Amino acid sequence: MQFQLTEEQLMIQKAARDFAQQQCLPGVIERDEKQQFPKEQILQLADLGFMGMMVDPAYGGAGMDTISYVLAMEEISKVDASVSVCMSVNNSLVCWGLETFGNEDQKKKYLTPLAQGKKDGELYIGAFLLSEPEAGSDATSQRTSAEDKGDYYLLNGTKNWITNGSSASVYLVIAQTDLSKGSSGINAFIVEKNWPGVSVGAKENKMGIRGSDTHSISFTDVKVPKENRIGEDGFGFKFAMKTLAGGRIGIASQALGIASGAYELSVAYSKQRKAFGKEIMQHQAIQFKLADMATKVEAARLMCLKAAWEKDNKKDYTLSSSMAKVFASEAAMWISTEAVQIHGGYGYVKEYHVERLMRDAKITQIYEGTSEVQRIVIGRSVLK
Ligand code: CAA
Numbered sequence: 001m002q003f004q005l006t007e008e009q010l011m012i013q014k015a016a017r018d019f020a021q022q023q024c025l026p027g028v029i030e031r032d033e034k035q036q037f038p039k040e041q042i043l044q045l046a047d048l049g050f051m052g053m054m055v056d057p058a059y060g061g062a063g064m065d066t067i068s069y070v071l072a073m074e075e076i077s078k079v080d081a082s083v084s085v086c087m088s089v090n091n092s093l094v095c096w097g098l099e100t101f102g103n104e105d106q107k108k109k110y111l112t113p114l115a116q117g118k119k120d121g122e123l124y125i126g127a128f129l130l131s132e133p134e135a136g137s138d139a140t141s142q143r144t145s146a147e148d149k150g151d152y153y154l155l156n157g158t159k160n161w162i163t164n165g166s167s168a169s170v171y172l173v174i175a176q177t178d179l180s181k182g183s184s185g186i187n188a189f190i191v192e193k194n195w196p197g198v199s200v201g202a203k204e205n206k207m208g209i210r211g212s213d214t215h216s217i218s219f220t221d222v223k224v225p226k227e228n229r230i231g232e233d234g235f236g237f238k239f240a241m242k243t244l245a246g247g248r249i250g251i252a253s254q255a256l257g258i259a260s261g262a263y264e265l266s267v268a269y270s271k272q273r274k275a276f277g278k279e280i281m282q283h284q285a286i287q288f289k290l291a292d293m294a295t296k297v298e299a300a301r302l303m304c305l306k307a308a309w310e311k312d313n314k315k316d317y318t319l320s321s322s323m324a325k326v327f328a329s330e331a332a333m334w335i336s337t338e339a340v341q342i343h344g345g346y347g348y349v350k351e352y353h354v355e356r357l358m359r360d361a362k363i364t365q366i367y368e369g370t371s372e373v374q375r376i377v378i379g380r381s382v383l384k
Pocket of ligand 1: 089131136137139140161163183184238241242244318369373376377
C-alpha cells in the first residue's frame with residue numbers, strides 16, 4: 001500500500017492551491033454576498049484544464065486521474081465552494097457521464113467543448129438535471145416526461161435546484177418515457193439550453209454556495225432528437241445512479257476542502273488570539289477541538305482518496321463514494337461549526353470566512369444524495 005502522491009499529483013495540488021489563493025480568495029466574500037457567479041474563475045479553471053480533468057485528451061480533457069481531482073477539489077473548496085461545485089458538476093456528472101456512456105458523435109459534439117470549459121472562447125459548461133419538485137431523494141419518481149415521437153422525444157416538465165442552471169450551455173436531463181416501467185422507463189438526454197421550449201427559472205436565494213447559480217429549468221414541448229438520448233432505451237436511471245456514484249467523490253472532496261479550510265483557519269486564529277494571558281491554543285478546551293478537527297479531516301481525506309483510487313483502478317466505488325460523502329459532509333458541518341465557536345464573535349462576522357464555510361458545509365449533506373440517501377446505499381450494501 002502506498003500513501004505517497006506522485007510528482008504529477010503534487011504539481012496539480014500546488015496549481016490548485018495557488019489558483020485558490022490567488023484567484024478565488026480575493027472577492028470571495030463579495031461574490032457570496034452578491035450571489036455573483038464566479039465566471040472569471042471558471043474560465044481560468046478551464047485554462048488550467050480543471051473543467052475536464054479526467055477526460056481523455058482525445059476529447060479535449062486533461063487526462064488526469066481521480067486522485068488529482070480530489071486534491072484539486074480540496075484546495076479550491078478550502079477557499080470557494082461556489083467555484084468548486086461548478087467544477088465538480090462539470091467534471092464528475094456531465095463530462096464523466098458523457099465520456100462513459102455517450103456515443104462517438106455525442107462525445108465529439110458535446111464532450112470536447114465541455115471538457116475544455118470553453119467553445120469559441122466563451123464559457124461552455126454543463127448541468128445535471130435529475131431533481132424535481134417532487135422527486136429529490138426518491139429519484140425513481142420522475143415526472144418530467146419524454147414522449148417517444150418516432151425520430152424525436154417531446155420533453156415536458158420542470159427540474160429543480162439545478163447547479164449551473166443559467167450558466168450551462170448543455171443539460172443532461174433525466175426524464176420518464178414510460179411511467180408503467182418504473183426506473184426502467186427512464187431515459188437520459190442531452191438538451192441544449194437555447195432550444196425552443198427550454199426556460200430558466202429565477203435564481204434561488206441560498207444559505208450557502210451563494211456564488212453558484214441554482215435555478216429551476218422548465219421544458220415545454222421541447223423536441224429532443226433521438227440521437228441525443230444517452231445509451232439504450234430505458235438506461236436513464238442507471239445512467240443517473242452510476243454517474244452520481246462518481247459525483248459523490250467530487251462532493252465528498254468539496255466537503256473535505258470546507259472542513260480542512262475551517263480547520264486551518266482555526267489553527268491560525270488560535271495561535272494568534274490571546275485569552276486569560278495566553279494564546280487560546282494553549283487552553284486544552286481549544287486543543288481538544290483542534291485535535292478532533294484534525295482527526296476528522298484526515299479520516300475524510302483518506303476516504304475520498306480511497307474512493308478515487310478504486311475508481312481509477314476500475315473497482316466498484318459505489319459504497320466507498322457514499323461512505324466518503326456521508327463522512328466528509330458531516331465532518332465539514334461539525335468542523336465549520338466548531339471553527340465559528342473557536343473564533344467567537346469574530347467567527348460570526350464575514351471577514352473571518354468561517355461563517356461562510358459553515359453555511360457552505362450544509363449543502364454537502366444535501367445535494368448529490370442526502371446523508372440519509374447515502375445511508376440507504378451503505379445499509380443495502382451491508383445487508384448484502
Ligand atoms: N449503479 C447501477 N445501478 C443502480 C445503482 C447504481 N449505483 N443504484 C441503483 N441501481 C439500479 C438498481 O439495481 C435497480 O435496477 P433493476 O431494476 O434492474 O434491479 C434500479 O437502478 C432501481 O434502483 P433501486 O430499486 O435501488 O431504486 P430506489 O427507488 O430504491 O432508489 C436511491 C435508490 C439510492 C434512493 C436513489 O433514488 C438515489 O440515489 N436517490 C438520490 C438522488 C440524488 O442523489 N439526487 C441528487 C441530485 S443531482 C445533484 O444534486 C447535482 C447537483 O447539482 C449538485
